[in-house]
Amino acid sequence: MPLLERKLPQIQTQMPQLVLIGPPGGGKGTQARKLQHEFLLTQLSTGDMLRAAIAAQTAVGLRAKALMDSGNFVPDDVVIGIVTVAIDKTRYSKNGFILDGFPRTLHQAEALDEMLADRSMGITAAIEIRVPDEMIVSRVDGRYTCARCGEGYHDRFRRPKVAGRCDVCRGGDFIRRPDDNADTVRARLATYHQQTTPLLPYYKDKGVLWVVDGTKSIDEVYSDVRKVVVSTSVG
Numbered sequence: 001m002p003l004l005e006r007k008l009p010q011i012q013t014q015m016p017q018l019v020l021i022g023p024p025g026g027g028k029g030t031q032a033r034k035l036q037h038e039f040l041l042t043q044l045s046t047g048d049m050l051r052a053a054i055a056a057q058t059a060v061g062l063r064a065k066a067l068m069d070s071g072n073f074v075p076d077d078v079v080i081g082i083v084t085v086a087i088d089k090t091r092y093s094k095n096g097f098i099l100d101g102f103p104r105t106l107h108q109a110e111a112l113d114e115m116l117a118d119r120s121m122g123i124t125a126a127i128e129i130r131v132p133d134e135m136i137v138s139r140v141d142g143r144y145t146c147a148r149c150g151e152g153y154h155d156r157f158r159r160p161k162v163a164g165r166c167d168v169c170r171g172g173d174f175i176r177r178p179d180d181n182a183d184t185v186r187a188r189l190a191t192y193h194q195q196t197t198p199l200l201p202y203y204k205d206k207g208v209l210w211v212v213d214g215t216k217s218i219d220e221v222y223s224d225v226r227k228v229v230v231s232t233s234v235g
């Protein structure tokens with residue numbers, strides 16, 4: 001029988017449509033950037049989108065600024081709105097996406113499921129990056145990023161190889177987030193436990209929850225994260 005008439009085994013591939021869950025400073029952004037590079041996924045970080053809205057002084061940015069600076073959540077309707085627009089932009093590209101920092105409440109998770117179902121899409125894996133609270137404050141207090149390429153650094157744990165120059169793009173401007181100080185981090189952690197951890201049983205019940213140990217090195221955490229992505233994207 002000619003090859004083309006023979007029934008070939010079907011390989012089902014599914015573009016990764018991922019949710020990263022974890023405390024502030026738990027490494028979601030770092031892991032999302034690595035996934036973006038390897039799997040060409042679109043990183044959708046609500047924190048980055050809101051910071052861009054603040055810089056551009058849009059109505060959303062003006063509404064969000066004081067809440068973010070004090071470590072509180074921005075209202076659900078605002079973040080659901082910006083994520084819907086962002087997902088619609090990625091929808092017709094062949095790439096999947098990584099949601100980093102969204103959903104953060106049960107209401108956001110339900111709205112996300114509904115919005116994806118309307119578009120015949122769905123989350124392929126929700127990955128919890130688990131880090132105990134006592135590690136978080138020291139990780140967040142002192143971190144900063146390259147203003148040009150977003151590479152992350154830390155006053156104590158990861159300084160640029162050449163002082164004042166980004167290792168990756170050689171840029172010389174760095175930014176510190178106003179909410180990355182010890183007091184605000186404690187408030188953000190409390191909000192995380194109260195409002196975001198209910199997402200864990202929510203995704204577990206749906207059979208898409210995976211937990212990785214976020215206390216390991218960045219590369220070790222990534223190796224665990226990528227195993228989840230590979231095993232859940234090709235069936």
Ligand code: AMP
Pocket residue numbers: 024046047048050067068069071072073074075076079100101102103104105108179188
């Ligand atoms: P992040 O960069 O993910 O740590 O987010 C920084 C801040 O943006 C948070 O502390 C919240 O004030 C706000 N924010 C980001 N994502 C959300 C979300 N999904 N729901 C509510 N507030 C958010």
